[in-house]
Amino acid sequence: MKLKKVMGNAMAVTLMLASLTACSTSGTAATSTTTGGTTTAAATTTDVATTTAATTAETSASSAAVTSVAATTISNLSDSITGSGSSALLPLAQDAAEAFKTQYPDISVTLNAGGSGTGLKQVSDGSVDIGNSDVAAEDKLDADKAAELVDHKVAVVTMAAIVNNELSDSVKNLTKQQLIDIFTGKITNWNEVGGPDQAVLLVTRPDTSGTRALFTEYALDGNQESSDASYLETDNSGELLETVKSNPGAIGYLALSYLVNNQDVSTVAIDGVEPTLENTYNGSYPVWGYEHMYTKGEPSETVKAFIDFILSDTYASRIEAQGYGVTAKMTVSR
Amino acid sequence: MKHVSMFRKEYAGRVLVSICGVLMILITLSIGAFLVYKGSATFTVFGHSLGDFFLSADFNPSDSASGPAGTVGAAIFIAGSLLTCGLALLIATPFSLAAAIFMSSISPRLGQTYLRPAIEIFVGIPSIVYGWTGLTVLSPFIRDLFHLPYGNTVFTASLVLALMIFPTITSVAADSLAAVPVSYQQAAYALGSTRWQLIWRVMLPAAGPGIGTGMILGLTRAFGEALAVSMVIGKTRAFPKNLFSSTSTLTSVIASNMGNTFDGTEYNSALWTMALLLLLISLFFIILTHLLARQGGGGKHGPS
Numbered sequence: 001m002k003l004k005k006v007m008g009n010a011m012a013v014t015l016m017l018a019s020l021t022a023c024s025t026s027g028t029a030a031t032s033t034t035t036g037g038t039t040t041a042a043a044t045t046t047d048v049a050t051t052t053a054a055t056t057a058e059t060s061a062s063s064a065a066v067t068s069v070a071a072t073t074i075s076n077l078s079d080s081i082t083g084s085g086s087s088a089l090l091p092l093a094q095d096a097a098e099a100f101k102t103q104y105p106d107i108s109v110t111l112n113a114g115g116s117g118t119g120l121k122q123v124s125d126g127s128v129d130i131g132n133s134d135v136a137a138e139d140k141l142d143a144d145k146a147a148e149l150v151d152h153k154v155a156v157v158t159m160a161a162i163v164n165n166e167l168s169d170s171v172k173n174l175t176k177q178q179l180i181d182i183f184t185g186k187i188t189n190w191n192e193v194g195g196p197d198q199a200v201l202l203v204t205r206p207d208t209s210g211t212r213a214l215f216t217e218y219a220l221d222g223n224q225e226s227s228d229a230s231y232l233e234t235d236n237s238g239e240l241l242e243t244v245k246s247n248p249g250a251i252g253y254l255a256l257s258y259l260v261n262n263q264d265v266s267t268v269a270i271d272g273v274e275p276t277l278e279n280t281y282n283g284s285y286p287v288w289g290y291e292h293m294y295t296k297g298e299p300s301e302t303v304k305a306f307i308d309f310i311l312s313d314t315y316a317s318r319i320e321a322q323g324y325g326v327t328a329k330m331t332v333s334r
Numbered sequence: 335m336k337h338v339s340m341f342r343k344e345y346a347g348r349v350l351v352s353i354c355g356v357l358m359i360l361i362t363l364s365i366g367a368f369l370v371y372k373g374s375a376t377f378t379v380f381g382h383s384l385g386d387f388f389l390s391a392d393f394n395p396s397d398s399a400s401g402p403a404g405t406v407g408a409a410i411f412i413a414g415s416l417l418t419c420g421l422a423l424l425i426a427t428p429f430s431l432a433a434a435i436f437m438s439s440i441s442p443r444l445g446q447t448y449l450r451p452a453i454e455i456f457v458g459i460p461s462i463v464y465g466w467t468g469l470t471v472l473s474p475f476i477r478d479l480f481h482l483p484y485g486n487t488v489f490t491a492s493l494v495l496a497l498m499i500f501p502t503i504t505s506v507a508a509d510s511l512a513a514v515p516v517s518y519q520q521a522a523y524a525l526g527s528t529r530w531q532l533i534w535r536v537m538l539p540a541a542g543p544g545i546g547t548g549m550i551l552g553l554t555r556a557f558g559e560a561l562a563v564s565m566v567i568g569k570t571r572a573f574p575k576n577l578f579s580s581t582s583t584l585t586s587v588i589a590s591n592m593g594n595t596f597d598g599t600e601y602n603s604a605l606w607t608m609a610l611l612l613l614l615i616s617l618f619f620i621i622l623t624h625l626l627a628r629q630g631g632g633g634k635h636g637p638s
Contacts, residue, residue: 007343027523050493109427113593114593115593115594115595116594117593117594117595117596117597117602118593118594121594121597122594139398140397140596140599143595148605198481201483201484206569206587206590206594207397208397208557208590208591208592208595208601209594210594222536227570227571227572230484231570231592232484232567232568232569232570232580233485233568233570233571233582234569235564235565235590239469239565242469242470243469245484246474247471247474247477247484247485248474249483250484257473
């Protein structure tokens with residue numbers, strides 16, 4: 001009996017903790033670390049030739065706070081960069097970190113997801129060097145806190161409306177008004193817009209999602225999505241893709257980066273304009289936004305090297321290969 | 335010298351164990367205090383009443399530091415959690431009881447060698463696996479089976495949850511069935527009862543409090559589960575019209591919005607209040623299991 005009770009207590013505590021961590025882990029779901037080819041210890045030995053041992057020792061022990069001090073004293077950058085935030089930007093940032101490490105093997109880049117809000121908060125309070133965000137800092141933070149942050153528009157993301165493949169032949173194009181009517185619940189059957197007799201199923205994202213904010217603003221002209229209509233909400237773009245793929249009559253939206261080499265769903269043109277990078281560059285397709293990397297104040301030399309690398313011409317082709325747009329190619333701006 | 339050896343013999347281990355124990359209590363308390371601090375902001379900083387939170391279904395809090403105040407009604411999510419978890423318990427309990435009876439009374443050898451390890455493996459499966467399988471396999475199956483417009487429903491979520499809490503209930507129930515004194519069984523047989531009469535009339539009532547504890551632990555697990563439920567419930571922000579429509583739960587709305595909201599906004603505070611509510615719910619259930627344990631263990635065995 002005694003043993004049973006002790007076990008019961010232990011289980012109760014474990015379950016309590018488990019339920020708590022289940023809530024908190026969603027904030028830091030995906031973690032990836034890209035470390036330089038050599039370890040920090042190895043970097044110390046290679047740097048001895050150019051700098052004093054004391055400086056490198058300080059570098060290897062450096063946290064984000066002393067980064068700027070240490071980094072300015074050495075030319076062969078050896079440091080760590082931390083970033084967190086937008087899950088839409090994470091795949092691009094991770095790929096950039098991989099490529100960056102071939103040029104700067106002694107810099108390690110650690111990136112976390114967690115959402116745009118997390119990224120902005122953490123860069124604002126100094127716990128990471130880079131805060132990734134789909135939304136402008138001014139939309140989320142106090143004005144004085146937002147003013148401290150420096151915006152780097154590293155890429156352009158184009159959002160496409162997507163439908164289940166069963167609708168691919170009949171619903172190739174929607175006018176903006178039709179799209180608004182569908183998402184606000186006025187149109188509930190695809191036969192109202194020339195499709196088959198099939199009920200419309202909206203697949204959306206949470207109202208705090210950056211993807212949804214962008215789609216609502218530029219595709220729906222600010223009209224809020226209906227909460228009465230038949231709809232399903234999904235936590236992330238991967239889940240949205242899966243839900244649209246497996247439900248006939250489903251319509252949703254996600255970034256073009258999720259549609260590279262993907263035939264599982266079909267994109268829909270808005271007012272006759274296909275959601276492509278070319279149409280985004282020339283300004284004819286309206287549903288796009290910047291992906292921001294925020295730093296608190298001007299970035300340190302190390303962080304600047306990373307951001308400059310992403311904005312460089314050599315990396316631009318890889319940005320496009322992943323379905324994002326290159327900021328420099330935009331003929332329109334916001 | 336003698337003093338040192340006494341320290342090694344007795345006090346070193348005791349101190350280490352005590353530190354670990356106290357640390358666990360401190361961690362639990364500080365998590366609770368943190369949740370109270372963050373969760374109470376909805377009422378203290380943003381001035382909503384308890385009725386605004388518990389009774390209203392109007393959930394539209396402001397997500398910016400400077401924006402106008404919104405509403406924080408969480409009634410939909412509370413109802414969604416209660417309905418989903420209650421249904422999951424209803425589905426899981428008969429299967430758990432059957433498995434526990436089979437393991438402890440009908441075929442203990444087969445049960446202990448194969449069934450128990452198999453059930454224990456269930457516990458180790460990550461919830462994302464349950465969620466993704468639910469989304470890609472179970473949800474379309476439910477949709478086609480019942481001719482629904484989509485398969486992400488309360489019923490689907492309850493099925494996934496039932497599968498997840500099944501091992502908890504089964505193992506606790508099997509333990510308490512096995513703990514029924516042999517003398518009870520001998521007495522029942524001596525009075526001429528069949529094996530099923532023994533199980534139904536003697537074993538189950540005697541193990542009742544333990545089975546109740548298992549059910550409550552399962553329910554606590556169900557309330558805390560976020561990921562798997564979140565993926566299959568559809569997260570529509572409306573009360574479910576029936577078991578085959580979609581709704582949201584406390585955990586699903588926290589999981590999908592916490593990372594996107596900014597610390598200290600009304601939206602963020604409302605989510606923390608829901609987290610606090612979840613903690614209070616599990617605290618309530620844990621107290622309930624202690625009351626049950628006291629009821630079952632009292633008298634015969636003396637204070638344990």
